[in-house]
Amino acid sequence: MRRDLADAVAQEVSLIAIIDAVTDASPANAALLKQLRADHAEHERVLRSLIPAGSAPLRLPAVSMAPATVSIVRSTEQRASQVAAATAGSSEGATAVLLACIAACEASHAELLS
Amino acid sequence: MTAPTPAGPTAELTTAWQAALAAEHQAVFGYGLVQAHLVTEDDVISNEVPDDFSGNPHAALARACDTAHAALVESVSEAMLAVGLTPRGALADYPALYPVTSAKDALALAARMEDDCCSAWRGLYAACTPEAAPNADLAAPPTGLRDATQQALTASAVRALRWRKAMKAPQLTDAFPGL
Numbered sequence: 199m200r201r202d203l204a205d206a207v208a209q210e211v212s213l214i215a216i217i218d219a220v221t222d223a224s225p226a227n228a229a230l231l232k233q234l235r236a237d238h239a240e241h242e243r244v245l246r247s248l249i250p251a252g253s254a255p256l257r258l259p260a261v262s263m264a265p266a267t268v269s270i271v272r273s274t275e276q277r278a279s280q281v282a283a284a285t286a287g288s289s290e291g292a293t294a295v296l297l298a299c300i301a302a303c304e305a306s307h308a309e310l311l312s
Numbered sequence: 313m314t315a316p317t318p319a320g321p322t323a324e325l326t327t328a329w330q331a332a333l334a335a336e337h338q339a340v341f342g343y344g345l346v347q348a349h350l351v352t353e354d355d356v357i358s359n360e361v362p363d364d365f366s367g368n369p370h371a372a373l374a375r376a377c378d379t380a381h382a383a384l385v386e387s388v389s390e391a392m393l394a395v396g397l398t399p400r401g402a403l404a405d406y407p408a409l410y411p412v413t414s415a416k417d418a419l420a421l422a423a424r425m426e427d428d429c430c431s432a433w434r435g436l437y438a439a440c441t442p443e444a445a446p447n448a449d450l451a452a453p454p455t456g457l458r459d460a461t462q463q464a465l466t467a468s469a470v471r472a473l474r475w476r477k478a479m480k481a482p483q484l485t486d487a488f489p490g491l
Contacts, residue, residue: 230484237487244488283462286437294441298462299434299488302469309470310477310484 202285203249206297208258209278210242213304216274219266227268234271234307241300248293272311279304320396325453328432328439329392330400332464335425335432336384337402342409342425343378349418350374370415370478374422377471381429384464395454419479426472427489433465434490465490 214235221231249256279301286297321329350371389399412421440453440461469489476484 233483233485237485240487279466283466286462287458289441291441295434295438295491296488298437298465299491301462302430302466302489303485303487305466306469306473306485306489309473 200249200289200293202289202293202297203245204256206282206285206300207242207245207249207256209281210238210245211258213238213271213274213278214242216266216271220268220271223266224268230310231268231271234275234310237303237307241303244296245300248296268311272308275304275311276308279308321453322439325436325439326397328436329388329397329457332429332432332436332461333385333388333392333399335429336381336388337400338406338409339381339425339429340378340385341402341406342421343374343381345409345412346418346422347371347374347378349412349415370419373474373478374418377422377426380467380471387460391454391457391460416479419475423472423475423479423481426468426475427486429468430465430472430486430490432490433461433468437461437465437490 217231217235217238221228221235224231282297282301282304286294286301289297320326350368351374352368352371385402392399409421409425412418437458440458469486472486472489473484
């Protein structure tokens with residue numbers, strides 16, 4: 199499996215877990231966070247679809263949940279956008295384009311939470 | 313023996329680059345329409361500093377977006393000239409942007425133009441990737457074009473979100489801007 203895809207999927211899984219933790223702790227932001235979570239779930243779904251059949255199972259990192267705040271989500275989105283853009287820049291074809299769009303999406307998420 | 317002449321940008325890359333520039337030209341024109349419906353007479357009369365619409369955040373956002381797109385038109389045109397391409401100019405009019413008859417229309421138009429720019433920049437990004445130009449005889453994209461394209465795509469995605477927020481749109485985010 200290509201490393202860029204595996205890392206990108208892991209990033210999305212991590213973001214979803216953080217958003218879930220913040221949603222539980224901050225119901226007032228639930229509607230907003232729901233939109234962000236839906237985007238990340240879509241990112242994960244499409245990224246997984248690019249992984250060749252028969253590839254080794256993904257090994258996802260453990261996600262630290264504390265402290266779970268909107269500010270943490272914002273900084274994580276910003277970092278994720280930068281990582282996705284850098285990974286896109288060293289990837290090829292459809293994967294590169296997908297990651298470039300994901301980077302743009304995650305930057306807009308950070309903006310929404312600012 | 314003479315050294316081989318470096319190949320210019322591929323036809324696909326050139327077309328996508330021109331399309332991105334066209335989208336930016338359209339945005340510059342369109343933000344003129346947007347501002348005409350967002351800047352009020354009070355803004356003009358009450359501001360001591362011309363063009364400072366600090367009391368009217370939508371007008372201020374439109375002005376900032378206009379400035380950003382105008383800067384992109386300039387930088388993209390310079391980059392194209394640097395590799396021997398002739399950058400396309402602005403059209404005299406953009407009928408697809410009309411009608412704009414209210415502030416509500418103006419907000420929607422701004423969001424739509426940013427989405428159009430995202431789509432154009434995504435197209436250029438695709439044309440920059442190696443799989444899009446698999447022929448080894450063709451030149452690689454100019455240095456820095458891919459990074460600049462990512463920045464432009466991201467910037468338009470952020471601006472589109474700001475306009476959807478201004479519109480109070482039910483769906484603020486876009487999972488894949490430009491796709």
